Amino acid sequence: METRRDIFQAIADPTRRAIIGLIAITAMTPGDLASHFNTSRQAISKHIKVLVECEVVKQEVSGREIFYQLDINKMKEVDEWLEKYRCLWEKRFDQLENVLEKLKTKKK
Amino acid sequence: METRRDIFQAIADPTRRAIIGLIAITAMTPGDLASHFNTSRQAISKHIKVLVECEVVKQEVSGREIFYQLDINKMKEVDEWLEKYRCLWEKRFDQLENVLEKLKTKKK
DNA sequence: TATATTTGCAACCAAATAGTAGCAATTAGG
DNA sequence: CCTAATTGCTACTATTTGGTTGCAAATATA
Structure with a gap:
């Protein structure tokens, strides 16, 4: 470790x-x-x-x-990591929509 | 501990x-x-x-x-904690003064 | 029913963590 | 000078962490 x-x-x-x-x-x-x-x-x-x-x-x-x-600058790294998830609680569904599209195509 | x-x-x-x-x-x-x-x-x-x-x-x-x-919701907690520092790397330095004042007055 | 799959739990281990106390090196002030 | 203050360093201890293996319980499947 x-x-x-x-x-x-x-x-x-x-x-x-x-x-x-x-x-x-x-x-x-x-x-x-x-x-x-x-x-x-x-x-x-x-x-x-x-x-x-x-x-x-x-x-x-x-x-x-x-x-x-x-x-x-190091604090910014946390913000950048969080950016991927921010759409999940904000009203901006741009990133979430991409994810949902992926899920739709995966479903047979 | x-x-x-x-x-x-x-x-x-x-x-x-x-x-x-x-x-x-x-x-x-x-x-x-x-x-x-x-x-x-x-x-x-x-x-x-x-x-x-x-x-x-x-x-x-x-x-x-x-x-x-x-x-x-738990992820939001990280975002809320980060909010205090976000102005430090964004270009909005006018708000930096406000945040620093807030931090100073918040201190016991 | 019999068997395989999925999962949580307990015991155990090595490494990391958080803290303490003591000590030496450097620096400030009289 | 001499003394106090500031700091990093090295043990040392107790607890937590991340991982393993084995096993039993519950559920799906043949």
């Missing part, structure tokens, strides 16, 4: 989603981030490490501090 | 995303689903169990067969 490092793994954890919500607004250090949670700094740092490996965050070093900020 | 059972956990696994892609088109049985993968039927059944626990699929029993189909 190989370790998955993609955006879907990144957002699977609620703490990481909260981190994403924070650094979407402004770049933050691990210490700053940790102060927003009840868990330890090390635990937050491990979540940040996962986010970095998933390429969801960009980092910028400033002295002994490291500022992490959201890389929005 | 309690086991998380939500849509984000459901879509974290690539096999489960593939299952979602299949049952979005039409309801399928575990056996039918398993024939689309290299892994065992039992492994697919376990993924289906997770999807059921995450309330991502609806099931309908017909004799000894069980048909599973996507419950699109």
Whole structure:
């Protein structure tokens, strides 16, 4: 079993989603981030490490501090994946119609 | 640590995303689903169990067969979560300011 | 009825995950 | 300088995950 490092793994954890919500607004250090949670700094740092490996965050070093900020391109991947299904709850049946046509031709 | 059972956990696994892609088109049985993968039927059944626990699929029993189909409402939850970030990659930067303000005021 | 098919369940295993604690390296401030 | 602060790194632990195999129950089919 190989370790998955993609955006879907990144957002699977609620703490990481909260981190994403924070650094979407402004770049933050691990210490700053940790102060927003009840868990330890090390635990937050491990979540940040996962986010970095998933390429969801960009980092910028400033002295002994490291500022992490959201890389929005990865979020776009979720949106692109979701696009296939969006027609199923919206009123735009353009994609759904294609699927239904396929089903009609399959039925003998 | 309690086991998380939500849509984000459901879509974290690539096999489960593939299952979602299949049952979005039409309801399928575990056996039918398993024939689309290299892994065992039992492994697919376990993924289906997770999807059921995450309330991502609806099931309908017909004799000894069980048909599973996507419950699109749960997918909507991902879209709603993503909505907060969509402006960050779209060209509408005028709305970005509004969203950032909303995020700031929403914070405790 | 006898047999094959479909399925869920339980036990088990290896790997990944989420968390903790301790420590060393680097940097800021007195 | 000296000390405190910030951070990443390495164990270490407990739990979860994804997978396997075997088996029993229910249902279709000959």
